[in-house]
Amino acid sequence: MFSIGALSKATGVKVPTIRYYEEIGLLPPAGRNAGNQRRYGQEGLEALGFIKHARDLGFALEDIKVLMDLDGELGTDCAEANRIACAQLDQVRARIARLEQLATELERIAHLCDGGNGGQCKVLTALGDHSQCAADHGS
Amino acid sequence: MFSIGALSKATGVKVPTIRYYEEIGLLPPAGRNAGNQRRYGQEGLEALGFIKHARDLGFALEDIKVLMDLDGELGTDCAEANRIACAQLDQVRARIARLEQLATELERIAHLCDGGNGGQCKVLTALGDHSQCAADHGS
DNA sequence: CTAATGGCTCTAGTCACTAGAGGTTCAAGA
DNA sequence: TCTTGAACCTCTAGTGACTAGAGCCATTAG
Known part of the structure; x- marks a missing residue:
């Protein structure tokens, strides 16, 4: 389990940016611990890694959202x-x-x-x- | 004397953008006619043309402001x-x-x-x- | 137990415009 | 002269992708 800061370090995405991605629905709402702090697992790490890489390649967040939704579908064409x-x-x-x-x-x-x-x-x-x-x- | 629309056509800068440039102090406040509408002379045309060209070349508005201020100075270095x-x-x-x-x-x-x-x-x-x-x- | 670090929400600011509401003025034709 | 429609006015809010700051709460190391 990662805190938001650990996830930030692991991916190179700044903390407020991660919260922003959640706010606009690009990342699913993170689970919270007893003290209301976000906790992430492996799938959170992968999702954010995907976003980071795509952003580095210049994709717009809107396009990234579409790509991520595609990824979820079974037998994606x-x-x-x-x-x-x-x-x-x-x-x-x-x-x-x-x-x-x-x-x-x-x-x-x-x-x-x-x-x-x-x-x-x-x-x-x-x-x-x-x-x-x-x-x-x-x- | 140009209206804002005529200036827009002459320079290719959209009307709201011209007003925006005035608002942020990039263009000096235009003179007004009796009905409170902006009227521009030759110097307005030249100033906006300068801005347009510099924007096309990718200069930031802040840099353009500096360049325009330089232009005003006597014996500009x-x-x-x-x-x-x-x-x-x-x-x-x-x-x-x-x-x-x-x-x-x-x-x-x-x-x-x-x-x-x-x-x-x-x-x-x-x-x-x-x-x-x-x-x-x-x- | 305490202090430092890290986390939380919320608001507002960045850049360079763009869109829309709601009202006023101008210019051309009847 | 009147009317109509385009052009003009101000003001507010939205865009994309964050970034900064205020003011408060949680966690963790010593």
Whole structure:
């Protein structure tokens, strides 16, 4: 049996975050001891480990909830889990592409300036003027 | 003179967002007409355009505030603006690196499954078990 | 037995908006 | 001039995923 602090250490999820997960129904309400403190068993550890790993992979809590519900079902068909994972992968790839455009643009802007002073700052000018940008970096 | 709606169209920033920017002091309070409606001139357009561009580049509103204040100062030294831009670039690069790790891991997980069913879903198992991961994709 | 640590609930704050209610003003057509 | 509908106003509350703090109670080591 783990206390909430022990579970926190074991998983790397902060104590208030664990309580938050319970509050929003992502974790089932923990059992309590005589003094009303939460006590967790192996299945609590596994559930929280699953959440932690999925969060690290960038899944939204809502998606994690769906994945966990899938897991409970008997003879789970894999299709839904796979769909969610692929959607997540697409999102991550899209974010990478977007960030790479930003990085290009920021490099250009940052290189305008040698850190000297006097006159109008070219960095500020570049930030103010989208038309100077090489590409459509966003909208 | 622009109404808030015209300014919104001209910049691509939504109307409630413009009011929000004013509320938090990012935009100076707009002048009003006889009927208490906001009216903007050229400088309003430019200020909002600056904010929009910087937001598109991923700058936080707090950083944008600093940049705009810098812009107002006479003989602005460029160093601070440059520092903020470079910090932003570093952040973007770090996020890209992190996301690339995630993408690798997600590809591995998504490929475990052909969408068939029966037995324990390998996608769910992989999500639950960090030790299967090739790399330390997060913490 | 006492002190330190850890746990409890509850409220409010973060960031950057977004949505909705309920009311007022503007601009264009009849 | 009147009317209608769009655009505007303020205010409150909600989003996601936590984080911080107040004020109190439980557990545990010495």
